[in-house]
Amino acid sequence: MDPILVVGSVALDSVKTPDGECKEALGGSAVYFSLAARLFAPVQMIGVVGSDFPQEHRELLESRGVDLAGLEVVRGKTFRWEGSYQKDFNSAKTLNTHLNVFEAFKPKLSTAHKQASVVFLANIDPELQWEVLSQMEEPQLVACDTMNYWISLKKPALKELLSKVDVFFVNEEEARKLTRESSNLRAARKLSEWGPSVVVIKKGEHGALLYAGGRLYAFPAYPVEDVKDPTGAGDTFAGGFLGYLAGGDLRDIRRVKRAMLFGSIMASFTVQDFSTRMLERIELTAAQDRYKDFLDLLDVGESLIAA
Amino acid sequence: MDPILVVGSVALDSVKTPDGECKEALGGSAVYFSLAARLFAPVQMIGVVGSDFPQEHRELLESRGVDLAGLEVVRGKTFRWEGSYQKDFNSAKTLNTHLNVFEAFKPKLSTAHKQASVVFLANIDPELQWEVLSQMEEPQLVACDTMNYWISLKKPALKELLSKVDVFFVNEEEARKLTRESSNLRAARKLSEWGPSVVVIKKGEHGALLYAGGRLYAFPAYPVEDVKDPTGAGDTFAGGFLGYLAGGDLRDIRRVKRAMLFGSIMASFTVQDFSTRMLERIELTAAQDRYKDFLDLLDVGESLIAA
Numbered sequence: 001m002d003p004i005l006v007v008g009s010v011a012l013d014s015v016k017t018p019d020g021e022c023k024e025a026l027g028g029s030a031v032y033f034s035l036a037a038r039l040f041a042p043v044q045m046i047g048v049v050g051s052d053f054p055q056e057h058r059e060l061l062e063s064r065g066v067d068l069a070g071l072e073v074v075r076g077k078t079f080r081w082e083g084s085y086q087k088d089f090n091s092a093k094t095l096n097t098h099l100n101v102f103e104a105f106k107p108k109l110s111t112a113h114k115q116a117s118v119v120f121l122a123n124i125d126p127e128l129q130w131e132v133l134s135q136m137e138e139p140q141l142v143a144c145d146t147m148n149y150w151i152s153l154k155k156p157a158l159k160e161l162l163s164k165v166d167v168f169f170v171n172e173e174e175a176r177k178l179t180r181e182s183s184n185l186r187a188a189r190k191l192s193e194w195g196p197s198v199v200v201i202k203k204g205e206h207g208a209l210l211y212a213g214g215r216l217y218a219f220p221a222y223p224v225e226d227v228k229d230p231t232g233a234g235d236t237f238a239g240g241f242l243g244y245l246a247g248g249d250l251r252d253i254r255r256v257k258r259a260m261l262f263g264s265i266m267a268s269f270t271v272q273d274f275s276t277r278m279l280e281r282i283e284l285t286a287a288q289d290r291y292k293d294f295l296d297l298l299d300v301g302e303s304l305i306a307a
Numbered sequence: 308m309d310p311i312l313v314v315g316s317v318a319l320d321s322v323k324t325p326d327g328e329c330k331e332a333l334g335g336s337a338v339y340f341s342l343a344a345r346l347f348a349p350v351q352m353i354g355v356v357g358s359d360f361p362q363e364h365r366e367l368l369e370s371r372g373v374d375l376a377g378l379e380v381v382r383g384k385t386f387r388w389e390g391s392y393q394k395d396f397n398s399a400k401t402l403n404t405h406l407n408v409f410e411a412f413k414p415k416l417s418t419a420h421k422q423a424s425v426v427f428l429a430n431i432d433p434e435l436q437w438e439v440l441s442q443m444e445e446p447q448l449v450a451c452d453t454m455n456y457w458i459s460l461k462k463p464a465l466k467e468l469l470s471k472v473d474v475f476f477v478n479e480e481e482a483r484k485l486t487r488e489s490s491n492l493r494a495a496r497k498l499s500e501w502g503p504s505v506v507v508i509k510k511g512e513h514g515a516l517l518y519a520g521g522r523l524y525a526f527p528a529y530p531v532e533d534v535k536d537p538t539g540a541g542d543t544f545a546g547g548f549l550g551y552l553a554g555g556d557l558r559d560i561r562r563v564k565r566a567m568l569f570g571s572i573m574a575s576f577t578v579q580d581f582s583t584r585m586l587e588r589i590e591l592t593a594a595q596d597r598y599k600d601f602l603d604l605l606d607v608g609e610s611l612i613a614a
Contacts, residue, residue, distance in 0.1 A: 087489050182394050185532050206513035207527060217604050220514060220525030225492050254608030261607065297524050298605055300568065301561030 002140075003067070004246055006033045007046040007107055007132045008122025008235070009079055010053070010071065015231050015274060016084040022229070025275035026057045027081065029122035029145070032232035034066045035276055036239025036266040037120075039284045041246040044113055046070040046132065050078040050101045060280060070113055076101040089230050090204070109135040118246045121165075122235060123147040126157040133164060141250065143167035143242055145234065151178050159194055166250060168196035169238050172203050184209055185216045198250055200241065200260070202234055210260050213253055219260045222268040222294055229274045233267040236279060240266030240287070265290040309447075310374070311553055313340045314353040314414050314439045315429025315542070316386055317360070317378065322538050322581060323391040329536070332582035333364045334388065336429035336452070339539035341373045342583055343546025343573040344427075346591045348553040351420055353377040353439065357385040357408045367587060377420055383408040396537050397511070416442040425553045428472075429542060430454040433464040440471060448557065450474035450549055452541065458485050466501055473557060475503035476545050479510050491516055492523045505557055507548065507567070509541055517567050520560055526567045529575040529601055536581045540574040543586060547573030547594070572597040 013027030034043045044067040051073060062068055082096040107128060114137045121129035121144035129144055136142075142165050150158055151174055158178075162168060168191055172184065181187040188199045188211035199211040205227070207220040241263035248255050265287055270279045320334030341350045351374040358380060369375055389403040414435060421444045428436035428451035436451055443449075449472050457465055458481055465485075469475060475498055479491065488494040495506045495518035506518040512534070514527040548570035555562050572594055577586045 183533055185530065203513065206510065207525070209530075215604075216530050218514070218527030218530055219605075220527055223492065223516075223523050223525055226490060254606060257607045258609070295607070295609065297522075298526075299561060300564045300602070302565070302602065 001041045001247055002117040003042040003044050004037050004118040004120060004242060005044045005046065005070075005109075005113055005116035005136075006030050006037070006120045006122060007129070008033060008120075008124055009102060010045070010047040010049050011079045011081050012053075013231060013275060014080070014082040015229055017089070017229055018085075018087050019226075019228055020274065022274040024080070026060070027232060027275060028079065029124075029232075029235040031061070031276060032235035032270060032279070033120055033122060033239040033242075034061065035064060035279045036236045036270075037243035037246075038065045039240075039266075039282070039287055040243030040262075041118075043067065044070055044116060046107050046109065046113065048072040048074060048079075048101050048105045050074065050076040053078045060276075064280065069110065070107075072105075074101050074104075083231065085230065089227050092231065107132050107135075117141065118242060119143070120238060120242055121145070121161075122238075123150070126150055126154050126161045130157065130161050133161070141166050141242070141246070143169065143238065145169040145238060146174065146178075148174055148177065162191070163195040165196045167198040167200065167242070169200045169202060169234065169241075171234065172201055175199075175201050185211075188216060189214075198256060200237075200263075202237060204230065204233070208237065208260060208264065210257065212250070212256055217257060217260070219257070219264065222261075222264045222290060223297070224268050224272055227271045230271045231274075232270050232276070232279075236270040237263035237267040240264070261291060261294050262287065265294060308348045308554055309424040310349040310351050311344050311425040311427065311549060312351045312353065312377075312416075312420055312423035312443075313337050313344070313427045313429060314436070315340060315427075315431055316409060317352070317354040317356050318386045318388050319360075320538060320582060321387070321389040322536055324396070324536055325392070325394050326533075326535055327581065329581040331387070332584075333367070334539060334582055335386065336431075336539075336542040338368070338583060339542035339577060339586070340427055340429060340546040340549075341368065342371060342586045343543045343577075344550035344553075345372045346573075346589070346594055347547075347550030347569075348425070350374065351377055351423060353414050353416065353420065355379045355381060355386075355408050355412045357381065357383045360385045367583075371587060376417065377414075379412075381408050381411075390538065392537065396534050399538065414439050414442075424448065425450075425549060427451070427545060427549055428468075429545075430457070433457055433461050433468045437464065437468050440468070448473050448549070448553070450476065450545065452476040452545060453481065453485075455481055455484065469498070470502040472503045474505040474507065474549070476507045476509060476541065476548075478541065479508055482506075482508050492518075495523060496521075505563060507544075507570075509544060511537065511540070515544065515567060515571065517564065519557070519563055524564060524567070526564070526571065529568075529571045529597060530604070531575050531579055534578045537578045538581075539577050539583070539586075543577040544570035544574040547571070568598060568601050569594065572601060
């Protein structure tokens with residue numbers, strides 16, 4: 001299986017929810033993505049941490065098969081994020097963001113990195129995403145995510161980036177803000193016209209929409225009894241989706257739809273505990289068990305397989 | 308096919324949305340329910356209108372096979388509701404409610420009505436719902452809906468009613484308010500413990516959850532390009548669901564899941580135009596076409612039919 005390259009944040013997160021909290025725990029978009037994608041394909045991580053980044057986190061990631069050759073360590077402090085959630089978990093309230101060493105981050109790719117066939121540009125500055133992409137030799141599948149902050153601040157750079165992207169992950173609110181369309185179908189169609197042949201609109205506990213081949217497909221979230229901490233769910237979704245899809249063909253719509261289920265399944269593990277606590281313990285068989293269960297949940301007793 | 312009895316409001320609705328408006332158009336929970344359910348089974352409507360209720364509305368309902376023998380006409384004005392929606396259609400803002408003749412409504416069932424095997428108690432005063440139910444002889448399937456207003460005002464009467472109900476339709480916000488649970492699974496479980504073996508939690512554009520046999524099933528909404536007016540979507544869902552299910556067995560989970568799809572499909576017609584304009588024109592084949600399409604949308608290329 002070809003490796004997947006991911007560039008994004010590696011962070012120490014402090015999160016409070018009505019059920020508890022965690023302090024300076026492993027987090028960051030590149031971390032959540034990697035810990036999900038590694039079940040399906042080798043992962044190479046591009047990022048930066050400070051000299052205070054705990055050795056145990058490095059060891060955890062490496063023990064899960066994540067290649068950290070591209071994780072720079074520079075003198076200073078690791079990126080830190082503090083957030084809290086209300087009871088309904090609908091949105092994180094950011095209490096503090098300390099970019100620290102991330103502020104001066106200039107990703108440099110090795111020869112091996114440049115040859116990766118799948119790349120995920122997590123929600124960092126679109127200009128940094130661009131910088132990574134422009135170093136790649138001939139990626140077969142380019143995916144990216146973004147966030148409100150960059151939509152407000154760097155929309156032109158983001159649009160420019162999207163013209164080179166195959167799969168765009170975006171949440172519902174961001175899709176509407178970016179396109180100024182209130183219908184998800186029209187928003188997805190417009191985003192797709194800007195470049196990505198596949199657009200995934202994430203709706204948190206309400207599941208996710210897939211726009212591909214001119215059609216909109218809706219899938220529920222894999223149901224879990226209790227959400228403990230939704231931090232990282234979106235990046236985990238992308239990791240499950242791209243991991244499952246890596247080496248496949250984006251024109252195989254049913255495969256892309258199965259990737260949606262695996263995205264949702266991986267995210268379901270992440271939200272069941274703080275930080276990466278549950279995600280890091282998951283093996284492929286656990287994901288496959290939830291996949292079988294997901295198919296069973298959707299089973300209406302009539303073949304869904306089109307003639 | 309055994310007839311379905313519905314008791315609920317018959318109204319003249321005035322609705323404003325960002326896309327347009329309608330004035331004193333046909334509406335009411337019993338009307339939306341009937342126009343959806345009539346595709347699948349004969350419907351008998353119990354309700355009240357004033358002497359100003361347009362003859363054309365009567366003719367429309369009768370031409371669609373809805374039995375109006377139980378629709379009382381009394382001197383006075385028909386129930387009127389005025390509401391508006393913001394761009395995201397998330398919730399209706401009620402501008403005016405004039406109960407008019409509905410205020411003194413005391414439903415009386417004829418012998419034929421009392422023998423109906425399926426009954427839907429739409430979101431009217433739980434004490435009125437109870438009054439209807441207590442007149443029934445031996446209904447095989449009892450379903451009801453409610454709304455925030457009755458949850459605040461008459462929770463004990465509503466709980467009492469639920470102990471006699473098989474299928475409870477409730478929206479997400481109401482389910483949480485009624486049970487004081489923030490997790491949908493726990494809310495559904497608690498509601499089911501109060502009586503209904505099947506609980507349907509409606510989430511509008513995000514689809515609906517089904518709790519049955521101790522499990523929670525999630526289904527997306529049937530996607531439509533543009534929502535014009537969501538008024539009546541919930542009652543239409545109930546009409547499609549119960550219409551499809553009438554005569555079936557609630558323990559046949561896959562059949563109940565198919566009923567969820569038909570509920571969503573019927574609602575998708577309602578929201579595509581103001582009032583009942585699109586719903587009233589739909590024939591069974593149009594619903595079946597959307598059903599095939601719905602199966603195709605969910606098709607992931609692997610059998611969903613459990614072994």
